[in-house]
Amino acid sequence: MxxxxxxxxxxxxxxxxxxxxxxxxxxxxxxxxxxxxxxxxxxxxxxxxxxxxxxxxxxxxxxxxxxxxxxxxxxxxxxxxxxxxxxxxxxxxxxxxxxxxxxxxxxxxxxxxxxxxxxxxxxxxxxxxxxxxxxxxxxxxxxxxxxxxxxxxxxxxxxxPPNNTTKSLDIVSMEEISDENTDSVKVAIGIENDGNVVNDAQVELEFTDTDSGEDIVLNPINISMLPGAKQKVVFQLPPGIKGSYLGVAIVKMAGTNDLRVGEKTFEL
The missing domain is CATH 2.60.40.10 (Immunoglobulins)
Structure with a gap:
């Protein structure tokens, strides 16, 4: 290697x-x-x-x-x-x-x-x-x-193999990644390819302030995953973000209208 x-x-x-x-x-x-x-x-x-x-x-x-x-x-x-x-x-x-x-x-x-x-x-x-x-x-x-x-x-x-036709991704986790030395906050979306074909997708993350209703829409990230693969897609949150937020992760798979949606409340 x-x-x-x-x-x-x-x-x-x-x-x-x-x-x-x-x-x-x-x-x-x-x-x-x-x-x-x-x-x-x-x-x-x-x-x-x-x-x-x-x-x-x-x-x-x-x-x-x-x-x-x-x-x-x-x-x-x-x-x-x-x-x-x-x-x-x-x-x-x-x-x-x-x-x-x-x-x-x-x-x-x-x-x-x-x-x-x-x-x-x-x-x-x-x-x-x-x-x-x-x-x-x-x-x-x-x-x-x-x-x-x-x-x-x-x-x-x-x-x-020609009989492999199942296109599927699953959101398995949403977690905050904090750095004690900075105010930087990141959120990692854990995704698994539980289908049997190579899967291209776009991962989106939106944060909504549960008090004010203000939305923060982050830039989407494109991924490509082999069957059985696991990947953590990391988003950098805006600096200085504080409060209670509802995080909504959306995975849009290429070539299909099928979506995967995950939600979690974050206290920042």
Missing amino acids: RTYWHFILVCFFFISSLSSLFAQGISMSPTRLFFYGNPGETVSLPVVLSNSSNSDYVFDVNTKDWLREEDGNKVYFEAGSLENSNAAWVSTMESSVSLPAKSNREIVVTMTIPEDASTTEVTNSMLFFTQIGKQEDFAEQQKGIGIIALFEFGLHIYCT
Whole structure:
């Protein structure tokens, strides 16, 4: 497993070059591929890399496992490490991809589902396109610049058995998170995916002053959860909020009119 420090450093270098990345016009669409198939079947889907810049790029193609912790952060593992990994099922025609300037490149991603694959469990992995440094980049490093900022795209890969159709989320908790050293107050909404498909949703939180009736509507937070996953969605309350409030959490699942609503009174 990648250590947290390694992960933080990767994020630092990626974020530091992210504005440059989009300024140079490198993009990927879509960012998620959803495969549906039975054991023994082979399914293919396309992903498009676009380069509107004046530079040529080459990307290495590799896979990793990943999971999302309760706080929403992703943690990456070596391919095949996790129980529900499908990294070994995923392939592309090439192990590296050339993306010339002012061009689009369609990459066909193929999933070969094993004969003994589960007919009930959703599997997942991440397909990475990692920029390979050019000779001039390494020459600049030798001159003392020291950092080569490489770009990396992560493509989410999911495989869902065709009979999995239950889309459901459940609100399992609402709790205040206080910091004794500050006046900051946060509220964590605990959510569980008790269905059997990947579920995208928008989580909303409204606070109503039980004395004045004044409403506080917080910015919604988007989530995506694997079946069986649990996540705490944390909202920052306005500073200085005091009194008795009714908190109402609303979970709106994508692709359905079904809602989940939770209520709790908070004494702040």
